[in-house]
Amino acid sequence: MATTTLPARAARRSAAARRRDRSATFAFWVLMSPMVVGLLLFTVIPIVWGLLLSFTDARSQITVGDWIGFENYQWVLGQQEFLRSLRTILVFTVFIVPLTFAVSLGLALLVDRAGWGRGIFRTAFFIPTAISYVVASLVWKLGLFNSLPYGVANLGLSNFGIDPIVWIGPGDIPWYWVVLVTVRLWLQVGFYMIIFIAGLQEIPKDLYESAFVDGGRPGWTTFRTITLPLLRNTSIAVIVLSLINAFQAFDEFYNVLGGGSFASGGNLSLARPPLVWLYQTAFGGQEYGRGSAGAFILTALIIAVTLIQGRVLGFGRSSAEK
């Protein structure tokens, strides 16, 4: 009777293990390849291509090769309007981030405490999140903040004897900021409200009960000493997300102040965020090299701001480090 020696068994086992490994590796690549290919095709290659374009004199073409070194970068940084667009986005951020924070937190507190109809209010405030920025911008521009006497906002003001206001256009007071800030606020506040509600529901109720036993009264005191400190992580997430979103603003500026190549474009230069400037340079002016250089400068700025913000707010650090 033939017996199997130990080394032979081990060899068979290791062959089987190798087959299993190969099969697992194969399965890994089959499952991962669509994502990897997608990532390569639609993210990595365009980024690398964009980087190469930023060193190329690419006008009306996206072929790399006509190398001009850092000329495109120098040109972008020398453009008064690009630097101005950075200032514009900072101003916008200064308005929109605190407002979004305060309004969404306020709504979350109100909705969270509502007894009857909580679900209805939560849904009603959240629904605008599903609406397109383009549609909302046009409703704001043509309906609510139409500058004619029959615009909704002007009709409302006329009840108080106030003359019609030119909301979008020239004038000593830049009323267009009201339009730009309110449209984004309306669109995004419901989303952040939901995040805050989730945060509020995480706060243990017995903390409030203990506070009441110790003589604390519901209202500002418990909000300041319990609610707000325990919403720290949620608050940081809301600030970071709304800040990144604000830096990437495009749609409302483009549609409220501009409206395509045929519309009167003079209003767009009143408040042009960097993405609109890049869009006009690259796609309007067909300067793809300069546009790419601008995109990389903007990316560097966003990374820098995010890193600084991480340091200041302690985002991503564990509780022990805080």
Added chain:
Amino acid sequence: MAKQQQAPIIGDPRLAGWRRHPLDRRAFIRTLTFAAGAVYAGSRQAQGTVAQGTTTLTQWYHQYGEAGTEDAVRRYAQEYTEANPNVEVEVNWTVGDYPTILNTALVGGQAPDLFESSPNLDWVRNGLIAPLDDLIPEDIRADFNPRELATNTIEGQLYGVKIVVDTGGIYYRPSYLEQAGLQPPTNVDELIAAATALTDGPVKGLFLGNDGGISSMQQIMPWAAGSDFITADNQVVFDNPATILAYEKLRELNQTDALLVGAPTDWFQPDSLIQGLVAMQWGGLWAMPQVTEELEDDFGFIAFPPLAGASGGPAQPTPATFLGGWSQLVNAKSPNLDAAKAYAKYLWVDNTEAQRDFNLSYGFHVPPRISVAQAAEPLQSGPPAEAVNILNQYGRSLSPLWTGAMGAALGDAVTRIVREGADATAEVTAAAETTRQELQRLLG
């Protein structure tokens, strides 16, 4: 009663084979290869072109505002296919930001065979648009306005055939002017005075666009002052006192309370005038049928008046308007270049009936062929005839060498002058310097 077939459940012997081979490599690869092949074949079919001896041409238009225009171009395509059964034309009526969509398609190698636009030097240098000199034989060439041919000519070759010729001017309501005891303005100062006098509560005196004329007047007012931008011999000439005064006057106009801004429609649509929001409006000839229908004879049409007192430009102050419109261009990289050129020739050179219909039956445009324009009855009398007269006398175009970067530099300068009270001399000088650098870069 027949037993009902049940769906297989886990453990069912019918699933044994499936369980044994949860992922059959060969079958998977076979399926993947087949799917990739099908997608590739489908995309070839979609792009294109040759199916059983039939050539499919793609043709893009921007969205014309006048009702009936889209049906018209689809009808022309249909008629061509009826006469040439081996050629089909797929019309794409592009809604939205047409120039940007077209630019992106052109550089991405996804451009249609034929498209509306105006040629530029970069497109020519990059081999994106085909020369079309052979489309217009010598005898027919004489029937095209030389100025229109010039706007489509780059480095001595023709790259576009005009589809429509457009112009603009100031529409005014005579009843409003009469009530105020005014005559149509004959110079810019009179225009500012009239606009101010005609402003009465919710009715404003003048509409130049929702940005206060920063876009629409960027070239018109300097032309009215006797200035120009890039000359035929490629010289940048707009940094002169005439241009500076023109933009200072635009600022003056914006500082009055007489301009309508923030209207629901822009200057190229006549709604503000029709609805009585303004007494005067800068607008296009294309809107005249709609204005006539709504206001009947209570409107007049004049060129933008001269900026009296301006000096230092290459010419004297003059009434001003633009010579614009759209041209048919052909994609030089089209796999159906000959068929595309043949259709362009049929549609906008030979087919004078289509040219007449498209230019006159919807909005008003001036037909590019002189013989068709001269026979155009709707343009023979009244305000339409006046508009054609103004176009022929004063119509101007920007050089085909004018680029987006130049436009952006000048546009930003004008915005700063008008909106922020920036020093016009410094702004115009800086914009002209940028334009010179860009021109040098363009011409290499």
